[in-house]
Amino acid sequence: MFGFTEEQIRRYSRQIILPHVGGKGQRKLLESKVLxxxxxxxxxxxxxxxAAAGVGTxxxxxxxxxDISNLHRQVxxxxxxxxxxxxxxxxxxxxxxxxxxxxxxxxEMLTSENALDIFADYDVIVDGSDNFPAKYLANDACVLxxxxxxxxxxxxxxxxxxxxxxGNGPCYRCIFPEPPPPGAVPSCQEAxxxxxxxxxxxxxxxxxxxxxxxxxxxxxxxxxxxFDGLAMExxxxxxxxxPDCPVCGDHPTVTELIDYELFCGxxxxx
Numbered sequence: 001m002f003g004f005t006e007e008q009i010r011r012y013s014r015q016i017i018l019p020h021v022g023g024k025g026q027r028k029l030l031e032s033k034v035l036x037x038x039x040x041x042x043x044x045x046x047x048x049x050x051a052a053a054g055v056g057t058x059x060x061x062x063x064x065x066x067d068i069s070n071l072h073r074q075v076x077x078x079x080x081x082x083x084x085x086x087x088x089x090x091x092x093x094x095x096x097x098x099x100x101x102x103x104x105x106x107x108e109m110l111t112s113e114n115a116l117d118i119f120a121d122y123d124v125i126v127d128g129s130d131n132f133p134a135k136y137l138a139n140d141a142c143v144l145x146x147x148x149x150x151x152x153x154x155x156x157x158x159x160x161x162x163x164x165x166x167g168n169g170p171c172y173r174c175i176f177p178e179p180p181p182p183g184a185v186p187s188c189q190e191a192x193x194x195x196x197x198x199x200x201x202x203x204x205x206x207x208x209x210x211x212x213x214x215x216x217x218x219x220x221x222x223x224x225x226x227f228d229g230l231a232m233e234x235x236x237x238x239x240x241x242x243p244d245c246p247v248c249g250d251h252p253t254v255t256e257l258i259d260y261e262l263f264c265g266x267x268x269x270x
Contacts, residue, residue, distance in 0.1 A: 002027045008100065012054050025214045026054060030100065032213045033057040035122040037110060037138055039086040040064070041198030042128030042152045042205060044076040049206035050126075051094045051101045055213070058094060061106035061118060062086045073195035110134055112257035115141040124209045126150045128202065132179040133260035139164065139172035140257055143247045150208045152201045157194045157229035159201035162239065163208050163220040166248060170222065174242040179264040197229050 002023040009016070016026050032055050036043040039062040050058055066074075066081045066089055074086075081089040087105035094103050106118055110129075119125055119141050127138045127149055135153075142149040142164065149164040151172060164171045204225065211217050226235040246253045 008054075011098070011100075015053065020216050021214065029054045029210070029213060030056040032124075033059070033122045034124045034126060034209055034213075035059040035061065035119060036126045036128055037134065038062055038128035038130065039074070039076055039090040040070065040128060040130065041073040041154060041193065041195075042202040043090075043126070044074045045199045045202030046126050046128060046152075046206040046209070047076060047090060047094060048097065049203055050209060051098045053206070053210055054098065054100055055210070056100065057102045057104065057122075059104040059106060059118070059122060060087045060090050061108065061110050062090075063107060063109045073193060073198050075199065110137060112137060112259065115257060116145060119145055119147055122147070124148050124150060124212050126152075126205050126209055128152060128205070132264045133266065135172060136179065136263060137257065137260045140247050140254060142166060143171050144255075144257070148212050150205045150212070152205045154193055154197045154201055156191055157197060159197050159227040159229070161201050161204045161208070161220060161225045161227075162223060163212070165219070165221045168221060170239050170241040171245060171248040173247050174245045175224065175239055177242070177245070182265045194229055197227070200227060200229075 012026050015021055016023055034050055034055050036047050036058065039060045047058055064086050066077045066084050066086055068082055070077060076090045076093045085107055087107045091103040091105055094101055115137055125138060125142055125147050127135060129135055129138065138149060143166045146166045151162045151164060153160045208220055211219055222239060224237045224239050226237060241248065243250045
């Protein structure tokens with residue numbers, strides 16, 4: 001009825017029998033497109049679960065190569081991938097897991113010049129970036145395009161996740177109007193990260209993306225889920241849209257993408 005092959009019926013059988021998915025939902029997933037910003041700690045588990053679920057097109061935007069220090073958390077990649085572009089390694093792993101999935105490789109840095117063009121073809125954007133300029137850029141591009149953004153962040157033993165739905169709740173700037181001063185928040189390279197934390201947060205991002213694609217349940221929109229890995233506790237914090245937000249507020253002042261490295265203080269005005 002839904003045009004599945006016998007192999008697809010077997011592959012997705014445990015998902016198709018779910019009362020809120022069925023054949024119609026599985027067909028919807030196969031026709032959906034999700035972009036992952038980053039093929040690293042968050043993008044790896046999110047990408048694997050989205051592929052396993054049968055999301056038909058996955059895009060990865062990443063300009064980095066696989067380093068041995070990545071392997072304790074970036075489960076898309078293996079020792080034999082060292083030195084390879086992460087998008088190339090990700091495509092190989094995804095295709096080995098599920099040949100139904102088309103992988104589109106964006107082997108480039110996400111910038112103000114290319115973000116709108118890259119995002120335009122996708123239904124949901126999953127933010128697995130690890131720096132503030134990329135997060136503000138992803139947020140603003142999604143608001144301007146009206147695209148759902150599934151946010152994730154990790155630091156040492158902790159993680160955060162939420163969903164930003166333009167026109168229906170807050171955006172990233174509503175929670176964090178200004179980036180922290182340069183150097184105030186150390187990178188994973190400087191501070192370290194507990195390898196399973198990105199796995200937990202990335203899996204939550206995959207779940208939220210699938211729910212958005214299928215229109216299932218209650219999303220994390222309007223709620224920031226905070227995970228404490230040492231205490232093994234989750235905290236759910238209500239977040240609200242800021243009517244004075246420069247991007248999604250009642251009178252937005254940011255109506256086009258800006259220089260986000262300059263905004264985050266990583267480049268001088270000179």
